[in-house]
Amino acid sequence: MATNWLQTLKDLLGLTAKDATVALDATVAKEASLAALAQDATVAKDATVAKEATVDAGFLAGAKDATVALDATVAKEASLAALAQDATVAKDATVAKDATVAKEATVDAGFLAGAKDATVAKDATVAKEASLAALAQDATVAKEASLATLALEATLTAIKGGGWATETLVAIKAAIDGIAGVNTYMEEIPDTDFDLNAITEDLASDPPGAPAANSVVDIDVNAGDTFVLRSLFVKINSFGTGGNKLIFKLWTLLNTVVTMVDEVDVTSLGIQNLADIFGLQEVHGDGIWITVQSDATPGSDDAACEGTYRWAKAS
Secondary structure (H helix, E strand, O other), X not given: OHHHHHHHHHHHHOOOHHHHHHHHHHHHHHHHHHHHHHXXXXXXXXXXXXXXXXXXXXXXXXXXXXXXXXXXXXXXXHHHHHHHHHHHHHHHHHHHHHHHHHHHHHHHHHHHHHHHHHHHHHHXXXXXXXXXXXXXXXXXXXXXXXXXXXXXXHXXXXXXXXXXXXXXXXXXXXXXHHOOOOOOEEEEOOOOOEEEEEEOOOOOOOOOOOOHHHEEEEEOXXXXXXXXXXXXXXXXXXXXOOOOOEEEEEEEEEOOXXXXXXXXXXXXXXXXXXXXXXXXXXXXXXXXXXXXXXXXOOOOOOEEEEEEEEEEEEO
């Protein structure tokens, strides 16, 4: 093929064999050069391919490395995120724990403070109550003392009575001593009135041992005392079977001897008084007795009278 080319070239140029040889050499050289260039191009291309392969390998390696790096970054970021999250959780847990501890400490402190305050308040209350109790007691004592003073003054005023001036107990005693020996009567009323419904015809014994069935007034002797019969009312209900009267007898002491000093027959039913019977307003004596008997049929013992009397005693 090269010969045809060269022949054609020779035909065109009209070159001689030498020239052809030169041309051939040139062609050969050119071809060698072209071959070299081609080779160089191939080499360059190979180099380019190699370079591109290297670059591609580099890109691939880089991509791989980038992927690895990305994966590593992602993993690192995930790890960091996890760590951050763990740290945050740990931090939050720590904060929560610290907050809880702080809160519990605050609550405990509050309880302690509250307990202390409660104790102080209680102590203060106890002290206040004790103080109030003491004041109340003092006030009560003072009030009682004041009331006692007022009561004493009121009592003294009541004892002294209206018109009291400068009299004293000494003066009163002197006045009493001045009337010593003078009997002062104290009024008395018997515990029960008398109601006699079985009056006998005879008096079994004289006073002071007279039977109860015959005793209208019975004021017995009492050493150191003297008596006064202030009044007597008698209602005569019956003279008894076959009787027409009741016989009243008045007894008193004459020289220490019980003696009948008057005897009166009452012949009318109804009410009689001391003056009606004995004609006396009062009777004085160291002992005073009034007895009654009937004139009824012996043994009938059915005469009756009732009444009341008032007497006084002086010591």
